Amino acid sequence: MEKKLYTIIIFSENHVGLLNQISIIFTRRGLNIETLSVSPSALEGIHKFTITTYTDENTIEKVVKQIDKRVDIIKSFYNTDEELVYQEIALYKISTDDFIALESSEELIRKYNIRILEMTKNCVVLEKTGHYNETQGLFDELSQKMKVLQFIRSGRIAITKSKIERLSDILEKYEERWKKTVNHGE
């Protein structure tokens, strides 16, 4: 089966050890996590994980089911790039002398829609948001012209284009189910 990059989005309880519960499911199947981003969701007490990994559809489906099965996981699903709006952020540190020595820093800034976050006597910190190839593109271009002193890229964050189901709706459904579970067998 064809391997491609999948994005897994997970809503979970904010408990200690959640990341381990998720990552061991990747470990068992020998999957590398390409990027990982974790942050509080819009709802208090619920965290959101965005994970990308290269694999095939057959495997990703099983992995997501096994993640979703964990008691502390509220909901998990996977998408391909076409189904998502996604973004990464990258920071680049270069020497101020190199930056000033550029023939046209304006052209570079316009081309990549760069923000300058910090400028001191010694160094400049640039920020670029975009897809992987865009943040990488700036890195490659800078590297041709100068030494990039430091470079850091975030994990992906993503929002689905199509899904209209909101987390609060999912939670409401769960409340309904819960009432049934409590009554099961009684």
Place this chain on the structure above:
Amino acid sequence: MAEKKMKGSYILMEALKQEGVDTIFGYPGGNIIPVFDALYDYQDDFNYILMRHEQAVTHAAEGYARASGKPGVCIVTSGPGATNTITGIGDAMMDSTPMIVITGQANAASLGTDAFQEIDLVGITQPITKWSYQIRRAEDIAYAVARAFHIATTGRPGPVVLDFAKNAQNELFEFQPQKISIARGYIPYPDLNEKQVDEVANLINESKKPLVLVGQGVILSNAEKELLTFLEKADIPAASTLLGLSAMPSDFRLNKGFIGMHGNIAPNKKTNECDLLIGIGMRFADRVTGNVKTYAKQAKIVHIDIDISEIGKNIKTDAKILGDAKEVLIALTKKIKENNHSEWIDSFKAFEEEEYNKVIKKSLYPSVDALTMGEVVRKVSDATHKDAILVTDVGQNQMESARYFQYTKSRSIVTSGGLGTMGFGLPAAIGAKIGVPNRTVCIFAGDGGFQMSIQELGTIMQSNIGVKMILLNNNYLGMVRQWQELFYQKRYSSTPMINPDFNAIASAYKIANRKVTKRDELDEAINDMLSNDEAFLLVVEVEENGLVYPMTPAGETITNILTPED
């Protein structure tokens, strides 16, 4: 009125009472002493069994749960006590056994400092539990215990770990009985989808050659009666996985035996002949399917299970019903037509006769002097009127007893299926006997596995557990020896065993025992063993080079079945 404050260890006792716990298996140690101190005051509430090793604690709890249907409860200490439970926890996870393992832990304040007997048990057990939780404060105990029992026993059951920091055992807090608060995202009983039921009912109604595979899910959901009604109405032959055995009585007309590597020839062959294969509460494990690439390719495959992550995991399915076996079978039975598949069912007979002539006759009525495992198993099964609980260890003893023991009641086999844990049998038998004291419990073990838990003879002596132990001694690690004979050019690496005098060991523990070396001694020895309710060790010297047949070698097409050479 304000609740009276009590120590965390006492809150645990009250919470366990609240959950209806009657039996606790355990082993004390430094970081769990406050709990055992509280237990001293609750001796009238709990039947506490002191085992001889923490691994045996977990296997006993598994045996208790599998035989009785109630969750098994373990209490052990931190560090090595906790790590010794890993095998049993893994075993319970693989075989969907409800179990709550409560372990001591160092004081919360010293966690992460390599304190004495500190081990990261939550981290270690996350991959092999349904839920693993650390109790760091007394106020969390009632919540954690309620949640633990709920998670362990609902949906597809499994093990739960509560790692109980010592400070929380000693802190004072009020006990307030808790009903479990919502576990968001945990859906133990999925809603039945009528469309799925209709689709499967249509497939069943159209099928000319249907075959049902019965797994432990049927037993776990108490759906034995519903299964038989379903099978009768549609007239479908059925076979069991190892853990599904005893869901149908052995003499049930449509029961076609046991599937898998050492299962019966007919259902294995028919798997690749049927036009509709329906798995119920089973997981198409590799020991059942053999090579998945050649497995039931001609058939439509239906999977009925409560765990969505099982569906499509090993075998691509054409239709599914997600749900509790009992609920699904009731709904399905309403929608299927009464049917007659007598021609299809009769076609099993040729393979049954083949197996009888090539394998069963030689096992049960051997023409050689040496005793076979099969004949011992069948004699014990007959002598207990097919009413006993079979507990097995792992290996040849397990496969031969699964093949030749017979059942009239459900929950009559306790065996380590998924993990294949040697040493499981003896402690599991102790647990089974305590869980169902009014039934005879027969444990069949080999000389290898018996010695992995032989220390539990001490538990049997101290707590007076009336288990009937049948040691099938061939002085080899027989199953590995079998593979060496068949696939490794008879290079018997690390499989011959020089064994102790097992009868002398039993005598040292004041356990009645006998040794049988000849066929004409067997009946009387079995009668002697079953003549009272006391523990008994029957050592039977069986043939050294016996092989379990039929056998589909690992990874082979399920119909490529080896039988003995004539």
